[in-house]
Amino acid sequence: MTTLNKEEAEAKDIAILAKGGRTNVFGFLLRLAARIPFLFIAGRIYGADALGRFAYAILVTEFTAQLATLGLTRGLAEKLARTKKDENHVVGDALLLSLITASIGAVILSFLPILMFRGAPVSFADHWLFPWVVVPLVWADIALAALAFYGDIAASVKAQAIIEPWVLSISSVIFIWIAPHEGLLLSYVASAVAALAASLYPLLKRFGWPHGWRPHIPTLFSLARRNIPLAAADAIEWSSRRLDIVLLGLFFSSSVVGVYYVAQQVASLVQKLKTSFDPILGPVITRSLEAGDKAAVANQVRQVGFWIIAAQTGVTLALGLTSHGVMGLVGPRFAGGDGALCFLLVAEVVAATAVISEAALIYIAPKTNMAISIAMLSLQAALSIPLISVLHKHLGHNPLPSDLAAAAGPALALAISLGTGSILKSCLLRRLLKAPVSPWKWALLPAVIGAGAVGMVARQFPEWLELSLGVIMILVSYSSIIWYLGFSPEDRMLFKRQKMPDLAEPVMKADEEEA
Known part of the structure; x- marks a missing residue:
C-alpha cells in the first residue's frame, strides 16, 4: 500500500x-427525549416497587439475550469481512444460530420464572409470554450489527433511539388501564417487537432474501465456537x-x-x-x-x-x-x-x-x-x-x-x-x-x-x-x-x-x- x-x-x-x-x-438526543417520559410515567404512576420488580425481571432476560447472541453483535463484522460466501447466507446462519440459543434461554426462563421474579406473584403473561422477549432482543441486535457493517447506523438510531423508547413510553400508558400489574413488562415486550420490525425491514432491503441458503449444522457449530x-x-x-x-x-x-x-x-x-x-x-x-x-x-x-x-x-x-x-x-x-x-x-x-x-x-x-x-x-x-x-x-x-x-x-x-x-x-x-x-x-x-x-x-x-x-x-x-x-x-x-x-x-x- x-x-x-x-x-x-x-x-x-x-x-x-x-x-x-x-x-x-443525534440518536442520543432522541433517546434522551424518549426515555424521560417513560421514567416519569413508571416512577409517578407505577411506583418504585413496581419499577424495582420490572428492573430485576428485564435484567435476567437481557442477560439471557446477551448470552444468546454468542458475541455475534461484534463477531459478525469479522465474519462478513472474511467470508467468500454470499453475505445474506452468513446473516442467515447468524440469525438461525441466535434463534436456537434464544429459544433455549426463553424455555428455561418460562419454566423457572423465579429467576426473574424472586418469589413475587407470577401471572400467566409473566410466566409464558415475557420470557420470549429474548428472541426479538437477540434478532434485533444481530440485524443491526449486519447493517452496521455497511455503515448503516441510521437503522440503529431509528430502531433503538426512536421506535423502541417511544413505544415503551406509549405502551406503558395504555397498559395502565388494561393490565396494571404486568403493564411495565408488557410495554417492554411491545417495544422489543417494534424494534425488531424496524431492524428486519432495512436488513432485508440491504441484504435481500437469502435465496439458496440452507442451514449447515457444522457451520453453525464452527460459528458458535469461534465466537x-x-x-x-x-x-x-x-x-x-x-x-x-x-x-x-x-x-x-x-x-x-x-x-x-x-x-x-x-x-x-x-x-x-x-x-x-x-x-x-x-x-x-x-x-x-x-x-x-x-x-x-x-x-x-x-x-x-x-x-x-x-x-x-x-x-x-x-x-x-x-x-x-x-x-x-x-x-x-x-x-x-x-x-x-x-x-x-x-x-x-x-x-x-x-x-x-x-x-x-x-x-x-x-x-x-x-x-x-x-x-x-x-x-x-x-x-x-x-x-x-x-x-x-x-x-x-x-x-x-x-x-x-x-x-x-x-x-x-x-x-x-x-x-x-x-x-x-x-x-x-x-x-x-x-x-x-x-x-x-x-x-x-x-x-x-x-x-x-x-x-x-x-x-x-x-x-x-x-x-x-x-x-x-x-x-x-x-x-x-x-x-x-x-x-x-x-x-x-x-x-x-x-x-x-x-x-x-x-x-x-x-x-x-x-x-
Whole structure:
C-alpha cells in the first residue's frame, strides 16, 4: 500500500467514524427525549416497587439475550469481512444460530420464572409470554450489527433511539388501564417487537432474501465456537453494568431497586454515547487489521475515544451537578438516589477507554481481554458489599433494606473497577499495537473546571431554573472550552456534514482458523 493510499484509507476510516458519530449523537438526543417520559410515567404512576420488580425481571432476560447472541453483535463484522460466501447466507446462519440459543434461554426462563421474579406473584403473561422477549432482543441486535457493517447506523438510531423508547413510553400508558400489574413488562415486550420490525425491514432491503441458503449444522457449530471469546467478553462487560442491581436485589427492598434503576437508566444515556460507536467501530477496525495496519487501529481508538470522553464528560457534568433535581423529576422518593447517579455517571466516563480499547482487543488478544474483564468483575463484586457497609455506617439513617445512601455502594465499586480496567486494557493495547492509544487531552481539565464552576452557581437557582437554564449553562460553558482548546481539525470532522464513504466493498478474504 502506497503512502498516499494509506493516508486516503485512514481519512476514509475517520470520515466513516465521524459520520457514525454524528448519527449517534443525534440518536442520543432522541433517546434522551424518549426515555424521560417513560421514567416519569413508571416512577409517578407505577411506583418504585413496581419499577424495582420490572428492573430485576428485564435484567435476567437481557442477560439471557446477551448470552444468546454468542458475541455475534461484534463477531459478525469479522465474519462478513472474511467470508467468500454470499453475505445474506452468513446473516442467515447468524440469525438461525441466535434463534436456537434464544429459544433455549426463553424455555428455561418460562419454566423457572423465579429467576426473574424472586418469589413475587407470577401471572400467566409473566410466566409464558415475557420470557420470549429474548428472541426479538437477540434478532434485533444481530440485524443491526449486519447493517452496521455497511455503515448503516441510521437503522440503529431509528430502531433503538426512536421506535423502541417511544413505544415503551406509549405502551406503558395504555397498559395502565388494561393490565396494571404486568403493564411495565408488557410495554417492554411491545417495544422489543417494534424494534425488531424496524431492524428486519432495512436488513432485508440491504441484504435481500437469502435465496439458496440452507442451514449447515457444522457451520453453525464452527460459528458458535469461534465466537466464544467475544461472547464471554460481551457477557462480562454487560454483567459489570448489572451486578449492582443483582446485589441490591439481594440486600435491599424492591423500592430501593426501583430508585437505583432510575439512576442507572439516566446514566445509561451517557453509556449509549459510548456503546453506540461499537457497530461502526468494529467494521472499521477489522478492515484495518485485515490490511495489517496497526497504526491505523491505534489512531481510530484514540480518535473515537476522545470524541466519546469529551461528550460523556459534558453530559456527566450537566446531569451530575443537578442530580438531586434530575432524580426528583421522577418522584420525591427517587431524589434520594442522587448519590448513586453521580457514581454511575463517573463510572461511565472512566469506562470509556476500556470499552474503546476492547473494540480492538477482542480481535487481537481475546483471551487476555477476557481475563482482564473477569478480574474487573471480581474486583467489583469484592468491593460492593464492603462499600455498602461503610456507606450505611457513615451516611445511612434507615434500616439497611430501605437505605438509599448505602445503595450507592455498588455504583462506587463499579466506578473503581471500570477505572482499573481502563488502565489495564489501554496499556495492553498500546503494547500490542506499538502505538499510543490514550484518548486523554489536557484540554479536558480546564473544560471540567470551568463547567464545574458554572454548575456550582446553577445549584443556587430554584430547582426548576437549575434543571432548565442551569443545565444549558453547564453544557454551553463546557462545550465552548473543549471546542477551542481541545478539538483538532480531525476532531471537528465529527460536526462537518460530508458524503459517507462507500462501504459497499469490504475486504474479502477466506475464513481462516484462529491460531
